[in-house]
Amino acid sequence: MPTWANVLRQPVDGQHLVTRQRKYVVTRGSDEAGTTTIADRATQKVIVRHVPPAGFVAQSPVVIDDHWALIQDIRSDGPDPQIKVVRYDLSTGKSAAPAGLPPVSEPEIGAYDGTFAYSSTDAKNRSCLIIADLATLKYRSVTCVPAPGYIADPVVSADAVTFSEIVAPETARRCKRVLTTPLSGGAVKPVPAATNCIQWSGASLRGATVWSEVGASDPDQYQSKAYVRESGDSPARPLGTVITDTILACGNWILWETRTVSSAGVESYQINRWRPGLSTPQRLYGAAPGVALTPMTCQDNTVYVEAAHLSSSPTYTETIAAAVA
Numbered sequence: 001m002p003t004w005a006n007v008l009r010q011p012v013d014g015q016h017l018v019t020r021q022r023k024y025v026v027t028r029g030s031d032e033a034g035t036t037t038i039a040d041r042a043t044q045k046v047i048v049r050h051v052p053p054a055g056f057v058a059q060s061p062v063v064i065d066d067h068w069a070l071i072q073d074i075r076s077d078g079p080d081p082q083i084k085v086v087r088y089d090l091s092t093g094k095s096a097a098p099a100g101l102p103p104v105s106e107p108e109i110g111a112y113d114g115t116f117a118y119s120s121t122d123a124k125n126r127s128c129l130i131i132a133d134l135a136t137l138k139y140r141s142v143t144c145v146p147a148p149g150y151i152a153d154p155v156v157s158a159d160a161v162t163f164s165e166i167v168a169p170e171t172a173r174r175c176k177r178v179l180t181t182p183l184s185g186g187a188v189k190p191v192p193a194a195t196n197c198i199q200w201s202g203a204s205l206r207g208a209t210v211w212s213e214v215g216a217s218d219p220d221q222y223q224s225k226a227y228v229r230e231s232g233d234s235p236a237r238p239l240g241t242v243i244t245d246t247i248l249a250c251g252n253w254i255l256w257e258t259r260t261v262s263s264a265g266v267e268s269y270q271i272n273r274w275r276p277g278l279s280t281p282q283r284l285y286g287a288a289p290g291v292a293l294t295p296m297t298c299q300d301n302t303v304y305v306e307a308a309h310l311s312s313s314p315t316y317t318e319t320i321a322a323a324v325a
Contacts, residue, residue: 002322004285007304009318016306017319018062019299021113024090026062026069034058036071038090048088050095056084059107061297065114067091068134070098074107083107087134101137102130110154110161112249113300115183117154117161127151129163131183142181143188153201157249159183160204162191162211178211180204194227194236203249207231208276210254212242226256230276239274239281243295250298251325255284257293257305269293271305273324284322301325 008017008027018026018036024047029035036058038048048069052058056073063070069088075081083105087098105127106119114134122128122141127150132139145151145165153164162180178191178199191209193199202211208231214224226239226247239256246257253273260268269292271285287293287307294306306319 001282001284002324004320004322007319007321009316012308012310012315012317014317016317017304018060019064019297019304020302020321021064021066021299023066024064024069026064028058028060032057036062038062038064038069038088047090047093048095050086050088053084056082059083061109061111063109063111063114063116063134064090064299065134068114070109070116070134072104072107072109087137098137101132101139102128102141106150106152108153110156110163112156112158112298115156117156117163119151119154121147129154129161129181131161131181140185143179153245155201155203155248156183157203157205157254158251159206160249162202162204162209164199164201174198176200178202178209180209189232191229191232192236194238195225200224201245201247203247203254205249205252205254206276208254210239210247210256210274212244212247212256214244223259228254228274239272243269246295248296248298248303250296250303251301251323253324255296255303255324257296262289266290267292271296271303284324285320 013030015027033052036050039046052073056075059072059074073084086095088095102120105121110117117131120130125147126144128144129142129151149167155162167175175197181188198215200212210228212224212226224244226242227236243257253275255273258270266289268289269287272281273284274281290311292308296305302323304321
């Protein structure tokens with residue numbers, strides 16, 4: 001099993017780790033705007049201090065490689081909601097709008113090292129899945145959904161993008177389904193649902209997909225039922241209950257978080273992992289009772305997660321990391 005290392009310990013209202021890679025570490029402040037800082041790991045020199053424009057808030061993740069970083073700001077309140085994306089040259093600290101890149105229309109950006117995926121609205125008012133390269137800004141539009149439907153929840157692995165497609169929102173015919181497409185190009189394939197058409201999100205790797213399902217009328221939207229298919233035509237196997245929106249791919253693994261509650265009402269969080277060929281998932285990490293985990297992130301085959309020690313005095317957060325290649 002991988003060894004977990006403590007990366008950053010801070011007060012709850014201090015700096016929080018967004019991601020860390022070979023040369024840089026990215027943190028975000030607890031201030032209202034979410035000021036983002038990118039520092040050199042070797043020298044601790046701050047390369048970027050990104051303060052969102054007035055009325056905007058920084059939104060995770062930060063897409064980063066050895067030369068570039070992409071930061072997203074959103075304004076969701078008021079009559080003119082907007083999403084802005086800026087790319088920083090980490091050799092100079094200077095920023096610019098990513099020229100030629102289709103605009104971002106949904107706040108979720110899936111990232112795996114220097115590759116990222118997101119939703120964009122085209123000239124025909126369709127929501128389209130865009131896969132782009134951070135260094136070159138080369139991109140391709142993979143698939144589109146006519147309005148009022150839209151594409152969301154992209155999750156990028158080493159070889160695939162998994163995303164959801166929402167059809168007929170705000171109506172009784174609403175359907176949310178999970179699809180996957182190879183990073184190298186190729187057909188978009190739906191992941192057949194196990195129980196209904198409200199699939200939530202998932203991650204695909206080497207032809208296998210782990211996804212979750214939660215219906216609009218389910219009493220606990222925070223948790224959902226997870227399933228795995230080892231290939232597109234294999235039967236769905238149940239994986240139990242997972243925390244919604246925590247499934248991701250890292251290295252050769254698909255990971256997710258779970259939560260158990262004791263008879264006394266104390267929560268305990270766990271991280272599980274699975275890869276094609278395993279009959280059952282492995283328990284990768286178990287947090288102490290009462291310690292909450294944030295959703296995981298992945299960079300350079302290393303998974304990062306923040307543990308919130310809210311019952312301690314004083315309260316603090318601790319980011320831990322483990323290599324999972």
